Amino acid sequence: MSSPFFDLTGRVAVVTGASRGLGQYFGRALAKAGADLIITSRTVESCKPFQAEIEALGRKAYPIALDVRNYESIQKFAEEAAKAYPKIDILVNNAGCNVRKPALDVTWDDWNLVLETNLRGTFFVAQAIARLMIPNGYGRIINIGSVTSVFGYAGLSPYTASRGGVKQLTMSLADDWGQHGVTVNCLAPGWFRTEQNKVLYENQEWLAYICDRIPVKRPGAPNDLDGAVVFLASEESRYITGQTLLVDGGISTGATKATVKK
Numbered sequence: 001m002s003s004p005f006f007d008l009t010g011r012v013a014v015v016t017g018a019s020r021g022l023g024q025y026f027g028r029a030l031a032k033a034g035a036d037l038i039i040t041s042r043t044v045e046s047c048k049p050f051q052a053e054i055e056a057l058g059r060k061a062y063p064i065a066l067d068v069r070n071y072e073s074i075q076k077f078a079e080e081a082a083k084a085y086p087k088i089d090i091l092v093n094n095a096g097c098n099v100r101k102p103a104l105d106v107t108w109d110d111w112n113l114v115l116e117t118n119l120r121g122t123f124f125v126a127q128a129i130a131r132l133m134i135p136n137g138y139g140r141i142i143n144i145g146s147v148t149s150v151f152g153y154a155g156l157s158p159y160t161a162s163r164g165g166v167k168q169l170t171m172s173l174a175d176d177w178g179q180h181g182v183t184v185n186c187l188a189p190g191w192f193r194t195e196q197n198k199v200l201y202e203n204q205e206w207l208a209y210i211c212d213r214i215p216v217k218r219p220g221a222p223n224d225l226d227g228a229v230v231f232l233a234s235e236e237s238r239y240i241t242g243q244t245l246l247v248d249g250g251i252s253t254g255a256t257k258a259t260v261k262k
Helices: 021-032 045-056 071-084 108-136 157-180 204-213 222-233
Strands: 012-015 036-041 061-065 090-093 139-144 182-189 244-247
Touching: 012 021, 021 036, 021 045, 021 090, 021 139, 021 222, 036 045, 036 071, 045 061, 061 071, 071 108, 090 108, 090 222, 108 139, 108 157, 108 182, 139 157, 139 222, 157 182, 182 222, 222 244
Parallel strands: 012 036, 012 090, 036 061, 090 139, 139 182, 182 244
Antiparallel strands: none
């Protein structure tokens, strides 16, 4: 993937939630573009297989334990990251979770779990890493949102609230830190198969329903995110900040066969 325009050689990228799913998609793309990685999950052991995969590509991958719901864990992670590398150039703020329930069944604890992970965790991880970036006058922060950052779905009330919050938070942080050479953008995937939603993809009726509503007529494939994350992590995105980039096959347009009549 490395090219004169999107070469990340010499850059160090933090990818949170990198033990599975989209975090690994993002990490692979950045490593293939030349970046060395700091990868996080709640346990170092869960990062080991992905660490080995990245090192097989010829890049470094340094695992650190991180629980984004715990402020002390975030501070320890940032301290260890600063000791491991003299500078951090890129943050992919990916760690997240979901509770899939009808709105009437959502509990207080469900709400707290999702919002504390997806929104509060995103902010405090960004804050901790920005403190390392700002003295160097350079940084690329990529907050991971979702098509639900701009689009609502039944059964996902806490999740859509958290992802909508990530979009708004991104704009605020971009305004705060742009003067320091740190850009902040939101990368918002559409329907990609992950551990969180794999049960849905086993339902062929649901899969056909979703594909019918995606203009390109298929869910996302892993490499559909590569170009977007590498672009936002690269020098080529230097004049782009506070934006939400949807990689969703067009589903957020709302213009589907179900809604358009000829």
